[in-house]
Every structure is written in C-alpha cells, then in structure tokens.
Amino acid sequence: MIRYPYLPDGATISITAPSSGVRKELEELVKQAVDRMESKGFRTVIGETVWTQEKAKSAPALIRAEELNNMLQDEEIDLIFPPWGGELLIEILEYLEFENVPPKWILGYSDTSVLLLALTLKTGIATAHGTNLVDLRGEQSDPTTSMWHTVLQTKHGETVNQYSSENYQKKWQHDNPTPWVFHLTERTKWKSISDGPITVKGRLLGGCVDVIRHLIGTPYGDIATFRKDFINNEPIIWYFENCDLSTTDLRRSLVQMKYAGWFENCYGILFGRSPANQPVENYNIEDVYEDLAQDLGIPIIYDIDCGHVPPQITFINGASAEVIVEDGQGTVIQSFN
Structure with a gap:
C-alpha cells in the first residue's frame, strides 16, 4: 500500500542539497525563493550543504546523506525541497536510512528524481516530481507550476486534477x-x-x-x-x-x-x-x-x-x-x- 504524506498549512520546509549546492554568485536565487516561501506562510530550515559546491556536488556523500537523514527523521519537517538537481545524488543512496523514513514530501526533478524514485520503490512512500525550489522565486507562478501546493495538500483517498499548460x-x-x-x-x-x-x-x-x-x-x-x-x-x-x-x-x-x-x-x-x-x-x-x-x-x-x-x-x-x-x-x- 502506498503511503501519502500531507502538507499542512504553515508547513515547515527543509532545504538541503543532496546533489548540487549553490555557488556563491547564485546564492541570491535561493534567498529569493526562501523569502517567497516565508511570505506565503511557510517556515524554512536551510541545511549547510545548500551553500557549498565543489567537484560537481555540494559535499562528500556521507555529509550529504547525514544532513538528509536528519531532515527525513525530523518530525517537525513536512517537506524536503532541494534548490535544484545536479549530477551525483546516486552516491548517497547507500548511506540513507530508508527503514527510518516517515511519510513526508520530497519535491524536485532532474537529479533529485533518483532520490524520489528510490525512496518510493524501497518504502512505498509517495514522492513528488515537480518544480525546483529556485523556480518558485518569482513574484507570481504560472497555473501549471503553482499546482505543486494543491497536489501536496491532497489527502489520502482524495483526487487531484491537473491540465496541460497553455x-x-x-x-x-x-x-x-x-x-x-x-x-x-x-x-x-x-x-x-x-x-x-x-x-x-x-x-x-x-x-x-x-x-x-x-x-x-x-x-x-x-x-x-x-x-x-x-x-x-x-x-x-x-x-x-x-x-x-x-x-x-x-x-x-x-x-x-x-x-x-x-x-x-x-x-x-x-x-x-x-x-x-x-x-x-x-x-x-x-x-x-x-x-x-x-x-x-x-x-x-x-x-x-x-x-x-x-x-x-x-x-x-x-x-x-x-x-x-x-x-x-x-x-x-x-x-x-
């Protein structure tokens, strides 16, 4: 049976970089996205890996995995939302504590989809393939992208409809x-x-x-x-x-x-x-x-x-x-x- 997380109003969003972090010259993109999330009533927690990037990854695999494991097991966190994808997320899978993961949303695409698919296949917990955090930094969001929030607030037993973009x-x-x-x-x-x-x-x-x-x-x-x-x-x-x-x-x-x-x-x-x-x-x-x-x-x-x-x-x-x-x-x- 698939287990579906639920995103409550005023949810806590945890931002970590299990693949690529953000170079200094691009940090403003993350800050803008965080400000946008907080203006909508979310609480945000930002991991240290977000602000580092070297040799095609935010940090060594063990460090990335430890930060992600802590966030996955933190009962106060409702959504894990990487800034974007990258190249080498696959390195951390062997260090993830899949058996200790409670249902909570993870949202993203690109290299993040390795984590999404692996987690669903290993645990039966539903995961969300959609927008990256930095793509939500704008003053407005188009109707297709903005549906991420509605979808993640769908409850077990409910149905949600989405439509192709214009x-x-x-x-x-x-x-x-x-x-x-x-x-x-x-x-x-x-x-x-x-x-x-x-x-x-x-x-x-x-x-x-x-x-x-x-x-x-x-x-x-x-x-x-x-x-x-x-x-x-x-x-x-x-x-x-x-x-x-x-x-x-x-x-x-x-x-x-x-x-x-x-x-x-x-x-x-x-x-x-x-x-x-x-x-x-x-x-x-x-x-x-x-x-x-x-x-x-x-x-x-x-x-x-x-x-x-x-x-x-x-x-x-x-x-x-x-x-x-x-x-x-x-x-x-x-x-x-």
Whole structure:
C-alpha cells in the first residue's frame, strides 16, 4: 500500500542539497525563493550543504546523506525541497536510512528524481516530481507550476486534477527575468504515436532518464518487488524526461529498462519536452518513440509538461493516475489511494 504524506498549512520546509549546492554568485536565487516561501506562510530550515559546491556536488556523500537523514527523521519537517538537481545524488543512496523514513514530501526533478524514485520503490512512500525550489522565486507562478501546493495538500483517498499548460518555455533567459521566472512563449501540444484520443490508467513512476537508469540492477531500482509489495501488481504508467541524452543513448537506456523488466505490466509511457534528443544519423526522437511503441504495444505520449523545459505538472510516484490526451491537450487525474 502506498503511503501519502500531507502538507499542512504553515508547513515547515527543509532545504538541503543532496546533489548540487549553490555557488556563491547564485546564492541570491535561493534567498529569493526562501523569502517567497516565508511570505506565503511557510517556515524554512536551510541545511549547510545548500551553500557549498565543489567537484560537481555540494559535499562528500556521507555529509550529504547525514544532513538528509536528519531532515527525513525530523518530525517537525513536512517537506524536503532541494534548490535544484545536479549530477551525483546516486552516491548517497547507500548511506540513507530508508527503514527510518516517515511519510513526508520530497519535491524536485532532474537529479533529485533518483532520490524520489528510490525512496518510493524501497518504502512505498509517495514522492513528488515537480518544480525546483529556485523556480518558485518569482513574484507570481504560472497555473501549471503553482499546482505543486494543491497536489501536496491532497489527502489520502482524495483526487487531484491537473491540465496541460497553455504555453511552454523554449529557452532560458536568465538575463531577462520575469515576475514568473519562466518565459512561456511557445504553444503547448501534447502528442502521441497513435491517432485519436488516448486514455491510460495505472500507478505513476518516473523521473529523469539520464540518472534513474543507473538504478537498474541495484537494490534501489527493484521494480518487481515494489509492484508485489506496494501496488498489488497494478499496471504502471511511466513518465520520463531527458536532460542531455542523444536519441541513440535514450534508445539504449529504454531497451535496457525493457530487458530489466521495468516495463512489465506497463500500460503507457509519457515523455516530457526535452532540450536534448539530438538525432544521430537521422535517427530522431519520433523514431525512438515509434520503436518503443512497437516493442511494447502500448501508448506513447510525448511533449508533456515534465522536466527541463518548463512548466511542469507535479507527478506523484506511486499514485493511481488516469492520463487523457485529446486534440493536443492533456489531463492528469491522480488519486491518492
């Protein structure tokens, strides 16, 4: 059975950097986000790892793990919210005390998705794949991003609906800040390999392909045991986003997932918009999706609101979901049961 945390009013948010910390010249981004959270009535606690960054990580693995373990086990903390992702979160997994983790929300994406997926698979505690803390530093938040709060305040037994964005951001313009942080200029259109309306149902699992693929074959990526112990072998909907992979590297990763049994009893796969997906010898991203659809015989939906091309829907690992795509628009209905 999946255990769902709940975010109360006036919650305490703990900010730690289990992957990358913040260089001195970027500290203001975190301070702005913290101020924004506190102005909305949250209490914040900031870990020491947030303010350090060297050799592609905020601190050595043991230090990052100790800070995270302390925050996970602190009963006064309701949400753990890293500033952003990074590169080497996977180093800390062996030091995390999964058996001592009570249900509380962890929210983020990119490298943070390694922690999210591993925690849900090991413990059955739901985790939230969505916005990073620094992306909430703006005076306002777009309707898609801002749903993170509503989703995390959904109670066990309740349902929450989210909808595809109207527009997405084509590229980052850090030298041209807006009240919303993002520059949402391009019309959003969810797509699929097959024609016509599509509806898929199942338990959600996913994250950034670049990093969660490295959980395959480890104790932190045991999909078969998760399905048996926590969801009674219900079907799965996978959602993925690609940060840096070429089309052939993405294809290799997906084939490995298939060989490892990750797609057994999978009823559909969702792919976020990507800044990567570089074609190799005319093998483009649509070819990857078509090959996967032929391999598995399931719906493949792509260019959804997920990942490094914002805004993004808040997906809950472990939640029951119904995903509906019609005429380029999407609806994600998540039930906390």
